[in-house]
Amino acid sequence: MSLIEDLNWRHATKAYLPEKKVSEENLTKILEATRLAPTSSGLQQFRVIVVEDKELRKKLAIGSLNPECMVEASCVLVFAAWDEYTPERIDAIYDRTTEERNLPKGRFDSYTDKLKEMYAKQPKEEHFIHAAKQSYIGLGMALAQAAELKIDSTPAEGFDNKLVDTVLGLPEKGLKSVCLLYVGYSDKERDWLATMKKVRNPMDVFTIRM
Amino acid sequence: MSLIEDLNWRHATKAYLPEKKVSEENLTKILEATRLAPTSSGLQQFRVIVVEDKELRKKLAIGSLNPECMVEASCVLVFAAWDEYTPERIDAIYDRTTEERNLPKGRFDSYTDKLKEMYAKQPKEEHFIHAAKQSYIGLGMALAQAAELKIDSTPAEGFDNKLVDTVLGLPEKGLKSVCLLYVGYSDKERDWLATMKKVRNPMDVFTIRM
Numbered sequence: 391m392s393l394i395e396d397l398n399w400r401h402a403t404k405a406y407l408p409e410k411k412v413s414e415e416n417l418t419k420i421l422e423a424t425r426l427a428p429t430s431s432g433l434q435q436f437r438v439i440v441v442e443d444k445e446l447r448k449k450l451a452i453g454s455l456n457p458e459c460m461v462e463a464s465c466v467l468v469f470a471a472w473d474e475y476t477p478e479r480i481d482a483i484y485d486r487t488t489e490e491r492n493l494p495k496g497r498f499d500s501y502t503d504k505l506k507e508m509y510a511k512q513p514k515e516e517h518f519i520h521a522a523k524q525s526y527i528g529l530g531m532a533l534a535q536a537a538e539l540k541i542d543s544t545p546a547e548g549f550d551n552k553l554v555d556t557v558l559g560l561p562e563k564g565l566k567s568v569c570l571l572y573v574g575y576s577d578k579e580r581d582w583l584a585t586m587k588k589v590r591n592p593m594d595v596f597t598i599r600m
Numbered sequence: 601m602s603l604i605e606d607l608n609w610r611h612a613t614k615a616y617l618p619e620k621k622v623s624e625e626n627l628t629k630i631l632e633a634t635r636l637a638p639t640s641s642g643l644q645q646f647r648v649i650v651v652e653d654k655e656l657r658k659k660l661a662i663g664s665l666n667p668e669c670m671v672e673a674s675c676v677l678v679f680a681a682w683d684e685y686t687p688e689r690i691d692a693i694y695d696r697t698t699e700e701r702n703l704p705k706g707r708f709d710s711y712t713d714k715l716k717e718m719y720a721k722q723p724k725e726e727h728f729i730h731a732a733k734q735s736y737i738g739l740g741m742a743l744a745q746a747a748e749l750k751i752d753s754t755p756a757e758g759f760d761n762k763l764v765d766t767v768l769g770l771p772e773k774g775l776k777s778v779c780l781l782y783v784g785y786s787d788k789e790r791d792w793l794a795t796m797k798k799v800r801n802p803m804d805v806f807t808i809r810m
C-alpha cells in the first residue's frame with residue numbers, strides 16, 4: 391500500500407483491545423521511522439518515552455481526555471522535547487556527526503557557533519516551543535509507520551503535561567512532554583470513529599497555488 | 601519500498617537541478633498526503649501555498665538561508681498556519697464534517713463549544729504556536745510522500761517570515777508562515793550532503809523504555 395492509502399486507512403482510534411499487544415518487531419519499526427525524522431539543524435531535539443507499564447499509565451491517565459486509551463492501548467509513546475538549547479547538547483550531536491562521517495573534529499564549528507549564538511539570545515520558553523515543533527515531524531512519521539503496519543494509533547495532546555513530566559521524571563532528563571501517541575489495535579465495538587468518513591478540507595481550500 | 605527505506609533514502613537536499621520539474625501528478629500526491637495529516641481536534645489549522653512562479657520565489661529568497669534552493673527547486677511549499685482560532689473557523693470544519701457524515705447539524709456542538717471556550721481564554725500568540733505545531737505533522741507527511749516518489753526535498757525554517765507573509769498576502773488570508781519544503785531533483789554535483797552518511801542518535805539514546 392502507498393502512503394496515501396495508509397493515511398486514508400488510519401483514523402484516531404477511540405478504543406483499544408486491552409489484550410492485543412503490538413509486537414516488539416513492529417514497535418521497533420514505529421520508533422525507527424520516528425528516529426529517522428528530520429529536525430531543525432539536525433539537532434534531533436526530542437525523545438520518545440515508551441510506556442508499557444500499566445501502573446505507570448494509570449498515573450499518566452489522570453486528567454487526560456482519553457484515560458481508557460492511555461491504559462488499554464498496547465503502549466503509549468510520549469514525545470518529549472528539550473527544555474532548552476545548550477552548547478553541550480548542540481555539540482553532542484555534531485560531535486557524533488563528524489565522528490560517524492569521518493570528518494575532522496570541529497568541521498561544523500562555524501555553523502554550531504552560529505546556532506549557539508542564536509539560541510543564547512532567545513528565552514528558554516522559545517527554545518522549548520521550537521524543539522516541541524520538531525517532535526511533531528516525528529509524530530507524523532510514527533503515525534505513518536503505524537498505518538503502514540496496519541496498527542491503530544491515536545495522536546493526543548489532551549493530557550496534564552506537568553503531571554506527565556513529574557511521573558516520568560522528565561525535568562531530570564532536560565525534557566518536557568509535548569504530545570502522545572497511543573498504539574495498539576482498535577476495539578471496533580467501542581471505537582465510534584472507526585466507521586466514520588474521514589473529513590478534510592478539499593484540495594482547493596487546503597492549497598493555494600501561486 | 602517501506603517508509604523506513606524511504607526515510608533512509610531521503611536527505612535535506614542542498615542544491616537542485618533548475619530545469620527538472622516535479623510532475624503535476626506527483627506534486628498532487630505530495631499535497632494529498634499532507635492534506636490527510638491528522639491535526640489537533642481535526643481542525644486542519646494550516647494551509648499549503650504552492651509557489652512555482654520564479655519571480656515570486658526570488659522575492660521570497662531574500663533573507664533565506666538557502667536562496668538558491670528557493671529559486672532552483674521545482675517548487676516551494678509554504679506551510680502557513682491560522683493566526684488565531686475563531687468560532688467561525690472551528691464551525692467551518694465541523695459543519696463540513698456533520699454534512700459529509702450525514703449527521704444532524706449541531707452534532708458536535710457540545711465539543712466545539714468547549715473548544716471555543718478554551719481558545720477564547722488563550723492569547724492569540726498561543727493560538728498561532730499551537731496551529732503551527734500541527735503544520736509540522738503535515739510537513740512530515742509531505743517529506744515521507746516525496747521520499748516514496750523518490751523526489752528530493754528540503755525542509756526549511758531559515759527564512760524571513762514577515763517578508764514571506766507580506767509577499768504571499770498571508771495576513772489577508774488569516775495565515776502566518778511556519779516552515780517551507782523545497783521539492784525537486786538533487787543536483788548531485790553541487791548537493792554536498794547527498795553522499796554523506798545520515799546521522800541520528802542511536803535508538804538507546806533516542807528512546808527511553810518504561
